[in-house]
Amino acid sequence: MRKRSWPLIIMAALGFLFLYLPIVVLIVFSFNESKLVTVWGGWSLKWYASLFSNQEIMDAAWVSLKIAVISASLASVLGTMTGFVLSRIPRFRGKTILSGWAMAPLVMPDVITGLSLLLLFVSMGSLFGWPAERGTTTVVIAHTTFCLAYVAVVVQSRLSTLDETLEEAAMDLGAKPSSLFFLITLPLIMPAIVSGWLLSFTLSLDDLVIASFVSGPGNSTLPMVIFSKVRLGITPEVNALATLMIVAVALSVLIALYIMRRQKRVVG
Amino acid sequence: MMTTKKRKSSIWQLVSSSNIGRLFVILVPMLWLAAFFFIPFLVVFNISFTESAIAVPPYTSIFQWDATNTYATLKLNLGNYLFLFETSFYLDAYLSSIKIAGISTLITLLIGFPIAYFIARSSSTMRAVLLALVILPFWTSFLLRVYAWMGLLQKNGLINELLVSLGLVQHPVTMLQTDFAVYLGIVYTYLPFMILPLYTCLEKMDMSLVEAAQDLGAKPYQSFLHITLPLAKPGIIAGCLLVFIPAVGEFVIPALLGGSNTLMIGRVLWDEFFLNRDWPLASAVAIVMLLLLVGPIILMRKNNKEAL
Secondary structure, eight states: OOOOOHHHHHHHHHHHHHHHHHHHHHHHHTTBSSSSTTSOOOBOOHHHHHHHTOHHHHHHHHHHHHHHHHHHHHHHHHHHHHHHHHHHOOOOTTHHHHHHHHHGGGTSOHHHHHHHHHHHHHHHHHHHSOSSSOSHHHHHHHHHHHHHHHHHHHHHHHHHHSOHHHHHHHHHTTOOHHHHIIIIIHHHHHHHHHHHHHHHHHHHHHOOHHHHHHOOTTOOOHHHHHHHHHTTSOOHHHHHHHHHHHHHHHHHHHHHHHHHHHHHHHHO | OHHHHHHSOOHHHHHHTTOHHHHHHHHHHHHHHIIIIIHHHHHHHHHTTSOBOSSSSSBOOSEEEOTTSOOEEEOOOTHHHHHHHHOHHHHHHHHHHHHHHHHHHHHHHHHHHHHHHHHHTSOHHHHHHHHHHHHHHHHSOHHHHHHHHHHHHSTTSHHHHHHHHTTSOSSOOOOTTSHHHHHHHHHHHHHHHHHHHHHHHHHHSOHHHHHHHHHTTOOHHHHIIIIIHHHTHHHHHHHHHHHHHHHHTOOHHHHHTSOTTOOOHHHHHHHHHHTSOOHHHHHHHHHHHHHHHHHHHHHHHHHHHHHO
């Protein structure tokens, strides 16, 4: 029934090629024996070995993982609340403001978010004595704030497509608002919360600009270390690191998509 | 307006109806965002009116207390803003950021539209696979995707080797550290942001409208111009704004792919803060950037509401 239009297929194929070719080249060259990044010197795993023995990168990776897990979890709780409030509470004073505050971080340039949070922390430090110094805590607060927006969007869009009759039925049967939420709504939106958590985790793990502003000395995150290395040019170790991160992310996204598709089929 | 206002339940009514749970779920995110999203802007606004000083923190206060500590004088320093508008460097940086972001957005739209259209018209299994392929780069590190281009674009990189061996150019072309690389980087990293809203819009489109138009004798380009394009408008607007707004303030791409003469305001702000340590001026740069982006941000919210 649908006409196959060759120009469209070719354009789409080129588009996907454009999206994936740089990543594929990066991955292939991470196995390059030669130190010269563009000269192929045969297959080798030596950059992976030197990556794992690089203490600076390993320390930064640990800092980043800690920050990402805590921020993603906090953002999931706060973002679910925000998404729930915005789609399920019909009217309250300040709703427009809340939806504006919750959505603006999605497009706000990182340099503005980073600078404004740093200046907030500095002002708070001199007014209340907290935070006395910047470090993991300030990065977690910053990441939670911008990840919250992503979780809120995902949860809100899930709630808007959800059949409200299930919730209404529970209410008619006398469920209290709290048990309604925890027994009916929460299980239904769990896939959205999980994907919101994963998205927050990867966004936090990836953030360079905001972390550079709000992090303190001795608390460099992984992107900060990568950035200082690649600014000077291509480093084979970073290619190896990039490959590991891309493969890990690709696998978890594929698993998440698979689980979500299966659940969708079960729920109907 | 008046009637809707009356029906709005105030926070105090919520308390009196002893609906503590409801108040809790509203107030917690609200207070968090007020503290860590809204108030920071007020702080930046405040500091943009101070003067840079050799102190901790490195700026003066806008309040000056008299000797008895009873009178405070409010002293606003407009110098930072005047400096921004008097120095062509900053004006050029704003204009060039808007230009670079604008042109990149258009290119992203031109590349993204056929892809989104193709996905929307595929069979449902194919659609799931292609959609996953679009979303996947979105999940992988932005920084690393920009970095991937450094290896491809450099003087002895793959693209140059290919061009030389094909005989298209005699000598390797300088591509890294040029404006071209910045455009390429923005288009590449922001492409999924364009495809996804376009896809959502095109997927909902009723194809029988296009078929009807073609049955009535419309040529493909006519049905595209008069039917597909108007129906895809909310998606086009959403996609363009999702690319344009963050691209204006982009830092990583001009820093890694751009040359020393690639002027972008995000990079200027970064340098002002980290290299010159002029916090008040950096704040003024941020406030003016924010004012430039307020229009597009409001447009985006309006567009989102209409699309829903």
